[in-house]
Amino acid sequence: MIKAVIFDLDGVICFTDQYHYKAWKELADSIGVYFDEEINNRLRGVSRMASLEIILERSPKKYTEQEKEELAAKKNERYVEFLDEMGPKDLSGEVQDTLHVLREKGLKLAIGSSSKNTKKILEKIGLKEFFDAVSDGTNITRSKPDPEVFIKAAEMLGVKPEEALVVEDAKAGIDAACKGGFVSAGLGEAAEHPAVDHPLSSFAGLVDVLSV
Numbered sequence: 001m002i003k004a005v006i007f008d009l010d011g012v013i014c015f016t017d018q019y020h021y022k023a024w025k026e027l028a029d030s031i032g033v034y035f036d037e038e039i040n041n042r043l044r045g046v047s048r049m050a051s052l053e054i055i056l057e058r059s060p061k062k063y064t065e066q067e068k069e070e071l072a073a074k075k076n077e078r079y080v081e082f083l084d085e086m087g088p089k090d091l092s093g094e095v096q097d098t099l100h101v102l103r104e105k106g107l108k109l110a111i112g113s114s115s116k117n118t119k120k121i122l123e124k125i126g127l128k129e130f131f132d133a134v135s136d137g138t139n140i141t142r143s144k145p146d147p148e149v150f151i152k153a154a155e156m157l158g159v160k161p162e163e164a165l166v167v168e169d170a171k172a173g174i175d176a177a178c179k180g181g182f183v184s185a186g187l188g189e190a191a192e193h194p195a196v197d198h199p200l201s202s203f204a205g206l207v208d209v210l211s212v
């Protein structure tokens, strides 16, 4: 029986994925490395440094660890500038209404995000105090496709993995949910993952998944 829902943040609760793309694109252009939306899809759910490594696959230049740290910091500075423009307007009515329906059903609700900017984003969209637990890039050592972020969220909620539904937009996130023994629901490209339990065509579709 499902007792809890663990939501990915970027691409599920809000659309910060467009800001990740813009910030990485600016960085890639500045160092003369080809980058497009298809490559960007491989960055969904993976950590900042792992994302940079994927971008640098196309770079003829080899960067030192310190240079990589500097590039990642530069991207994050730009990303945070985009986040600063966010507000409650960036939480859709559909997501807001669905979250409240699930809460009224008595489900525990948590965030499981690879992002170290999670708390800032939740504050911007007015959900800082909403979730029962927040597991994010600040409390894990391994990012998706490792299940650590979801396992920590389940521990915080006091539920077993098989009692929690993970909602993801990233293939790496569905891989993580499967490895951790969670039930999964996928939006966007994650809905096409061969192992996803519940492919969704909309966020509101979660209500039907959790009504059975």
Ligand code: B16
Binding pocket: 008, 009, 010, 011, 020, 043, 044, 045, 046, 047, 048, 051, 076, 112, 113, 114, 115, 116, 117, 118, 137, 170
């Ligand atoms: P940050 P999620 C992930 O968030 C993003 O999808 C991924 O593109 C990003 O690299 C990662 O967070 C780390 O984000 O640079 O803010 O720490 O999808 O797991 O909510």
Ligand code: MG
Binding pocket: 008, 009, 010, 011, 012, 044, 045, 168, 169, 170, 173
């Ligand atoms: Mg995501």
